[in-house]
Amino acid sequence: MPHESGLTRELRSLLHTQRVAAMGTTSDAGSAFVSMVPYAIVVALEPALACLVIHVSGLAVHTRNLQARAQVSLLVMRPEVPGEPVHALPRVTLEGLAEVLEPGSPAWRACRAAYLQRFPEAEPMTGLGDFMFVAVHAKGARQVAGFGAARSLDADEVRLALAPAPAGQD
Structure with missing residues (x-):
């Protein structure tokens, strides 16, 4: 069994136990816009396609922004x-590309299932015409696990943290 770093285990725990992210998008005028989004993790398609999924309204400013410019940060x-000192709070900033999913597609179905498993109370909203599922594909990240414990990650390393823990490392 290959060795997995303690920082990767900590990142996996952070991503899988928290349910809300602050998402940054960019407006038409180039202004930064940050909003709160609940998220779920999808690895059902295959590990290489692991992503975060959000469910957003087309009426929201952040949705219009990500539809115009796919670059987002979570x-x-x-x-x-x-x-406890707030400066040492474990956190990760993910840089990614947002992809609005085609309703009924295999990716949409997998993302919907993962989202509703985590947020079953959102099921009625999935039938509203202005709501859509958006996959956020991480291109990299910056993890801070505490004082003196920070690192940059590439997309492959982020995908490892999105996947379930390897057997025997629960």
Whole structure:
């Protein structure tokens, strides 16, 4: 069994236990726009296609922005713990490309299933005409696991962290 670093295990735990990200998009005028998005992780298609999926309304500013410019950034972080220094909060900033999924396609079905497994209460919204599933394909990331524990990751390393833990490393 190949060795997996402690930072990769920590990143996997962060991504799989948190459910909300701050997503940055860019407006037509070039302004940064940040919004909150619930996300799920999809590895059902195949590990090489692992992605995060969000479910967004076409009426939202961030959706219009990502439809015009696919480059997005997602920040996922652990919540603040009273008495602990906030500067050491574990976090990751993912750089990625957003892909609006074609309703009914295999990718759409896999993303819908993963999203509803994590957010079953969102099922009624999946039938609304202005909502869509968007796959965010990570192209790289910057992980901060605490003071003195930071690294940059490429897309392959991010995909490893999105996948379930290897057998025996739960």
